[in-house]
Structure formats: structure tokens, C-alpha cells
Amino acid sequence: MDPHTSAQDVIRCDLCKTAVVQMHCDTCLVNPCKACVGEHISADLSKPHKIVNFKDRKSTLLYPGCKSHNKEQCTMYCIQSDIPVCPKCITSDQHLGHKISEILKVVDEKKNIVIKERNELNETIYPIYQDIASDVQNRVSQLQKEYEDLSTAITKHGEDLHREIDNLVKKLNAAVDEMKNTQLLTLQKHLDEINKKISDIKDEINSIGIVIKSIDISKLFSVTSKVHIYRNLPQKIVPSLPKFIPRKIQGEELSKLFGALSPSSLISEENRYSMKTSQKSQEAESSPPVKQLLDEPEIVTTIDTGYVYLYNVACLSDEEIWTSGIDCTMKLLSISEGSLLKSIRTKSKRWPYDMAVTKMGNLVYTDYDDRTVNIAKNDNIEEVIRLQNWRPRGVCRTFSGDLLVIMNSDDDEHSKVVRYFGSTEKQTIQFDDKGNPLFSSGSYKKYLTENKNLDICVSDGGAGAVVVVNQAGKLRFRYTGHTPAPKNKSFNPKGITSDSQSHILTADVNNDFIHIIDQNGQFLCYIYCGLSGPHGLCTDTNDNLFVAQWRNKQVKKIKYLQ
Structure with missing residues (x-):
């Protein structure tokens, strides 16, 4: 088991990596075992190492190091310069006549300010941002619904137009069928009349053939010719078909006939969300009692x-x-x-x-x-x-x-x-x-x-x-x-x-x-x-x-x- 990666293993010394941690340096934030404490201190004698039991770590404050005087800790605070200072800084000409305060007093004041800011973030601003996020999410949901409704309305309008077009197509096709049936009936009747005459002509041809072959001369004189009747040919009937003349509608014209969308917009309001402690979404805020x-x-x-x-x-x-x-x-x-x-x-x-x-x-x-x-x-x-x-x-x-x-x-x-x-x-x-x-x-x-x-x-x-x-x-x-x-x-x-x-x-x-x-x-x-x-x-x-x-x-x- 890896002693440095296993969550179930004990904490090991930062130096030897094998012994169990027993001590803590509040100055360097290093965790040595007892055997390695001397090695840690001797590694950097320029610092005032503060060694405490590991369980008591972070029990003392770690003062900031001075930027002007190496190895010095800033235990005071210059009010005019608004910076931490060490004892050598106080005696220098740079801070002569400045108001100096204990850094712990400034830290307490700063901590109170930070705590107030944290409380404001936690109790006021964070809930407001949650409500703002909820408001935006509500707007997203509402926008999706409204766009779905818009698409539904467009689709329905298209279906209505399709229905009207389908009805018109049915009406025109019914008219076509009626014209076709009328003309077919006329032509069929004409064809029946012609076929009847063809049958009669065949009968006439057969009758004449029998008479010609007959030895009975009287039959030949009894033949009455009907050729003159059939020489008068029937009328020629040529149907005239109706024409469909479609009205060509270009894309832009079709769009005008169908309908149009008004422009959409996203508006950033100048008056931002209100910093109220009970900020709600716009929908909830505008909901009437x-x-x-x-x-x-x-x-x-x-x-x-x-x-x-x-x-x-x-x-x-x-x-x-x-x-x-x-x-x-x-x-x-x-x-x-x-x-x-x-x-x-x-x-x-x-x-x-x-x-x-x-x-x-x-x-x-x-x-x-x-x-x-x-x-x-x-x-x-x-x-x-x-x-x-x-x-x-x-x-x-x-x-x-x-x-x-x-x-x-x-x-x-x-x-x-x-x-x-x-x-x-x-x-x-x-x-x-x-x-x-x-x-x-x-x-x-x-x-x-x-x-x-x-x-x-x-x-x-x-x-x-x-x-x-x-x-x-x-x-x-x-x-x-x-x-x-x-x-x-x-x-x-x-x-x-x-x-x-x-x-x-x-x-x-x-x-x-x-x-x-x-x-x-x-x-x-x-x-x-x-x-x-x-x-x-x-x-x-x-x-x-x-x-x-x-x-x-x-x-x-x-x-x-x-």
C-alpha cells in the first residue's frame, strides 16, 4: 500500500517519508517526525522555527515576513502606509511619524470585515445569485415552451393550408373525373354505333356472297344494295381536354402568403437585478397576491x-x-x-x-x-x-x-x-x-x-x-x-x-x-x-x-x- 496515496494509512513524515508524523513547524508548515526535527531546523537556521505537537498545529499565528528586512517577521502594522512592518521598519526613516498599531489588532479588525463579507456572500449574495440562476432557468424553460408553441402554431397554420390545398386538389380532381366520364361515355356510345354498323356490313357481305354463288337467278334480282347507306361515314368525334394552368408562386411570394415572423430580440436592462435579501425570479416577483x-x-x-x-x-x-x-x-x-x-x-x-x-x-x-x-x-x-x-x-x-x-x-x-x-x-x-x-x-x-x-x-x-x-x-x-x-x-x-x-x-x-x-x-x-x-x-x-x-x-x- 502506498503510504502517500492511501486514505486509510497514517500520515508520514515529510522528510524521511517512513516514520509517523509527530511534530509540526508552524513557521514552515512542515510535518516532521521527532527524529527529523533537528534536520528540519538545521536546514534553514535563518528562520525562528516554532515546533509544536502535530495535534496542536496552526495554534499560533504565522506572521508575514518583512519585504524590507530579510529574516524579520512583521508583528506591527503601519496605518499610513497600510502595510505590515517589522521592528526594524518602525525605527527607519520610511515610517517616521507614522501611526503604528499591533498587527493582531489590525488582523482582528480585518477578520471582522472579512467575516462580514463572508456572511454577506453566504446569507445575501449567494441566495440572490441562486434566485437569479433560477430566474434565468425559468426564462430558458419559458422560452423553450414559447418557441415550441410558436413552432406548433406555424405547423398548424401549415396544416390548415395543406388542408385547404388538399380540398382544392380534391375539387379539381373531381371536376377532371366528371369531364373524363362525360367524354368517355360519349366516345363509347359512338364506338358502339360504329361496331353495330361493322357487324351489319359483315352480314351484308355474307348475304351478297351467298346470292352470287346461288344458281337461283331470281335471288340475284332480289338483292337490294345498301352500299349507299354505308358510304355515308360516321362523324369524327375528337375530344378536347381541359388544361390545368398552375399559378407559379415564387418563394418570396409564398412566404408572404403563408405568414412571417416578427423579429426576436434580447434586451439587457439597465436596471440590473435588485440586491434584495429576498430576491425571487421575475415570475415569482411579479406574481400578484x-x-x-x-x-x-x-x-x-x-x-x-x-x-x-x-x-x-x-x-x-x-x-x-x-x-x-x-x-x-x-x-x-x-x-x-x-x-x-x-x-x-x-x-x-x-x-x-x-x-x-x-x-x-x-x-x-x-x-x-x-x-x-x-x-x-x-x-x-x-x-x-x-x-x-x-x-x-x-x-x-x-x-x-x-x-x-x-x-x-x-x-x-x-x-x-x-x-x-x-x-x-x-x-x-x-x-x-x-x-x-x-x-x-x-x-x-x-x-x-x-x-x-x-x-x-x-x-x-x-x-x-x-x-x-x-x-x-x-x-x-x-x-x-x-x-x-x-x-x-x-x-x-x-x-x-x-x-x-x-x-x-x-x-x-x-x-x-x-x-x-x-x-x-x-x-x-x-x-x-x-x-x-x-x-x-x-x-x-x-x-x-x-x-x-x-x-x-x-x-x-x-x-x-x-
Whole structure:
């Protein structure tokens, strides 16, 4: 067994390598046996070797050697020069008049500072770095999930287009088969007629041959020639085939038709991580406190709007709301005073179907008749999106700053949700995994919102349901009301919104109540509060609910969370 490498062997002398260590030199940090102590001291007589028992090693301090005076130990400390010094240094001109302190006193002060720094590293900075690492890891995991969702959305969009192309191919091939069968049937009928005449001609030839060979002269005179009939040859039928004229789509044009990705970015924020003792990941730090639903929601204030029919409400801030109805004028109202702060008329002078507020605080609205989505900036209205063959209905702003628009086709046979980055179409959500429509057809009202978990929630009046899909457009669930309904009338959802707790709130105009469900579609409760035709909904940053009532033209501010 190697005595120097075996963890189970005793420690051997550093000099002879065989005897068991018994002593220790605190000066040189050498471990000799008793027999080798003299050899170690005599090897360097310039040092004041301090020999102690091995078990008592490191019991005395090892003073630093003086850099100016060889073989001297620094037992003092010069405060002005901030260096250890030996007795010869103190008497030299270099430190004349300097404040000299015992080095052990300075060591104690330095040790206290180092201990404090170690405690700060151990108790504060190390946990913070652990939380920062956790935050970055969470971002990595979230980024992977979001990119997976993005890839899923692109794949699904491709599948939708493939499905449309497959349907078109089937339709064209069916038309080809129909044309082919028609022409083949005609040619076969023509061929049958020709074969019949060939058979008749052969019979005629045989009959004439028999008469010619016959000795009965009377038969020859009885032959009636049909040659003139067969001299009139049949018409020549030449089929004309249809031509397939493919439209060549170059790569760049195909990319535009398919869709595009908005640019990605990595931003280094100037305000670094905070040096807080309880630093958490951004997700945990930004997580809102848990709020319980009130047993009895409270009406905080009621605001008269002056519309003949009031439909929509959108929070600009905790003090101001935008409202709209069957009127081309959209009104900004003070919540506390109910006074008119500003009004904007739609560009087309038609009433807006729905509206929302962007991250920058600008009002965006949909114009159903004009087929446009518009944004109001500094009292000027800019057209952001103009649709072809589709009409926009509900609109909402996402947490990422995109716009989600739900729309109907001109013939009201189709509905879809489209995500826009500016005016660029990023995503289309229309069918489930089996190719069935996610949303109802027909000219029914539809509104939408994005939940805190990034689900897209659509109130579909035609389906009598709230349809919820995830960020990639995959169906999560359908909520079709709670049984029994308060007034035993069918569930007819209109406005829809969400809150900090990921609750989904939708207005049931038939029953005059607000339904609250959780992010998984489980019914939680109703909000009553004497509502009259609840329609538009929104929540502010404090989770107060604003309800636009189309019957009495009022907006009610309701507190429903603790």
C-alpha cells in the first residue's frame, strides 16, 4: 500500500517519508517526525522555527515576513502606509511619524470585515445569485415552451393550408373525373354505333356472297344494295381536354402568403437585478397576491354615458374609461366624476363594433362596415388593418403588444381569430385538430380577450359558449354556462375580460349576470348587482370590474375581489 496515496494509512513524515508524523513547524508548515526535527531546523537556521505537537498545529499565528528586512517577521502594522512592518521598519526613516498599531489588532479588525463579507456572500449574495440562476432557468424553460408553441402554431397554420390545398386538389380532381366520364361515355356510345354498323356490313357481305354463288337467278334480282347507306361515314368525334394552368408562386411570394415572423430580440436592462435579501425570479416577483372572491360584490360607482345603446367599455387608466355604443362618437369619461374628458368620431362615421387600449395608451377600434381596424393617436385616426372578404368584430391587446381580432367572412360562413403585429398577420386560429371550426358561423356577436396565462378566450354568441384556446391555437375547453341559469334563459355571452387571478369574466345578456370561471373552465360564481343588459366588460389594474349596460346606458364599477 502506498503510504502517500492511501486514505486509510497514517500520515508520514515529510522528510524521511517512513516514520509517523509527530511534530509540526508552524513557521514552515512542515510535518516532521521527532527524529527529523533537528534536520528540519538545521536546514534553514535563518528562520525562528516554532515546533509544536502535530495535534496542536496552526495554534499560533504565522506572521508575514518583512519585504524590507530579510529574516524579520512583521508583528506591527503601519496605518499610513497600510502595510505590515517589522521592528526594524518602525525605527527607519520610511515610517517616521507614522501611526503604528499591533498587527493582531489590525488582523482582528480585518477578520471582522472579512467575516462580514463572508456572511454577506453566504446569507445575501449567494441566495440572490441562486434566485437569479433560477430566474434565468425559468426564462430558458419559458422560452423553450414559447418557441415550441410558436413552432406548433406555424405547423398548424401549415396544416390548415395543406388542408385547404388538399380540398382544392380534391375539387379539381373531381371536376377532371366528371369531364373524363362525360367524354368517355360519349366516345363509347359512338364506338358502339360504329361496331353495330361493322357487324351489319359483315352480314351484308355474307348475304351478297351467298346470292352470287346461288344458281337461283331470281335471288340475284332480289338483292337490294345498301352500299349507299354505308358510304355515308360516321362523324369524327375528337375530344378536347381541359388544361390545368398552375399559378407559379415564387418563394418570396409564398412566404408572404403563408405568414412571417416578427423579429426576436434580447434586451439587457439597465436596471440590473435588485440586491434584495429576498430576491425571487421575475415570475415569482411579479406574481400578484392571491385574492378571494367577495361573497357579495359591491357597486363602487355608476356612470351615465348618454348613449342610446351602450355596448363597449375599455379602461385607459384607473381614473378614465373609453365607452362606445350605436354612435360614431367614442367618449373618454372620468370614473370619479362621470364627466366627459374627450370624444373621438370614427373615421367612417359608422359606430365601432369593439375597442381596446394599447400598451401606449392609444385607443384601437374595429369598424365592421368599413372592414378596418383603426388606432387613434393624438386625435388622429390611422387605419392599421384593412380586410378583404372578412369583417372585423372583437379586438383586444395582448401582453406582448400584438392585436387579436376575431372576424367573420362576408358570407358569414366562417369565423377566425387572427394575431397581428402592427399590420402583419402572425397567426390564424380557425380549426381544431380534427379540422372542425372552432367558432360558430353566422352574423353573431363575438368578443375576445387574452388571459394572464396567455390563453385566448372568445365569447361566441352564436355557439352560446366561451371558447378558450391556448397561445398556439389548440382548443382547451368550451364553457356553455352554468345550470340552472339564474333566469332559466339560454347562455348568451357578450363582453369578456380577465383579471390578475386568471379568472375569465363574461357578460350573460340574457340572464343579466356576469359569469366568473377559472382558467380551466370551472364555474366559480355569478355577479348580480341589479345589472340591466350587461354587454361590454373590462378590468382595471386593481381588479375592479367595469360593466357597460346596453339597456340603461350606464357603466357600473364593481368590486368583486377582496
